[in-house]
Amino acid sequence: MGKLKLMLVMLIASVLMLAACGKDDDEKSTGSAGDGDAGYDLVKKGKFTYAASGVYKPFSFEENGELTGFDIEIGKALAEKMDLEPNPVTNPFETILQGLVGKKFDAIIGSMAYTKERAKQADFTEPYYYSGGMVFVAKDNDEIKNPDDLKGKKIGVVAQSTYEPPAKELTDDVQYYTSDVVALKDLTVKGRLDGVITSDVVGFEAIDNGFEVKEVGKPMWVEQASIAVHKDNPELTNALDEALKAIIDDGTYKEISDKWFGRDLLDIDLEGVELLE
Structure with missing residues (x-):
């Protein structure tokens, strides 16, 4: 009888372990509220992976072996607001939209202007500069x-x-x-x-x-440089819009813009100006 009880306990423990593993796998693929992912899909759990060309100084470029520039710092500030680890990556601009569609990264923060044609392939946030x-x-x-x-x-x-x-x-x-x-x-x-x-x-x-x-x-x-996000990820688009508003309201955006350009790139008079669409 003792051996039977022991086998039963081991069987129950194995089932519970498999169930726990399955739960972990689900959380890795979809994210969960409270762990920084807020329920939206991310390429890497807990990380906000965003792409830029890396050859567009002063927006994105390599210095001392690290990616830096205006776009890169904006991405880091947004990741912080969303309680995620920033993970900037590079992709040639001519194929960067295809990379997003193929889910190589979560978003493009690479000075990509919104156009109606591009909006057929990706969702876009509000402009983060003009x-x-x-x-x-x-x-x-x-x-x-x-x-x-x-x-x-x-x-x-x-x-x-x-x-x-x-x-x-x-x-x-x-x-x-x-x-x-x-x-x-x-x-x-x-x-x-x-x-x-x-x-x-x-x-x-x-x-x-x-x-x-x-x-x-x-x-x-x-043109309206905006953040491009995969169409299957509207929760992330909304979160980025909220985070963008937050860094504008608390002065972080202006601080980054002043650092790289000596002015606020959102401070522009658009009256009578033709916006690229």
Whole structure:
């Protein structure tokens, strides 16, 4: 009888252990309220994994072997508000949306502008900054005074960016790059490029860092850089919107923006401005 009781106890213990393991597996895949996951799907339990190109200084770039920049710090601040560990990763911009759709990461915080076309593949939060699409040329180039002067010329853009379509409207001679910084640098090499279309923020930052380039005219449009999230994860989108509002309200956002740009990138007069959609 003693052996029978012992076997029965061992059997019950085994069943309870299997049930506990099953529960752990469920929590790893879906998250649970109170452990920082708040019920939304995450690629890694307890971590907020967000992607940027890593070659878009000052928004995301590597320094001393670590990812840093405005986008990276915004992601860290949002993760903190959501009680998650920040886990920034890199992915080439031209395939970053496909990476999100394939659930390689939880979100894109990589200066991706909201567009109706992109919204077919991902959900977007409220904008976390505004920037304008602007033409830049070499500092000694006095021939190109407005975007129309680039018709038929060689224009540099990042592939799959919002700057590609207007470049194609102006010319058939489009040079593709994986980094706006490299494209702007090529403007200073005689005969390589006639112009580059990129963010005004990035162009002005390049000028501040000694690039011999200059802007042409005013921004052609203003785009809304937003956080892209997988369409199957609306809870995470809502949580990010709440966290974004929180870091704006408590001054964290302005502190990060002032650090990298000396101004608040959300402080812009949008009246009468064409928003890219």
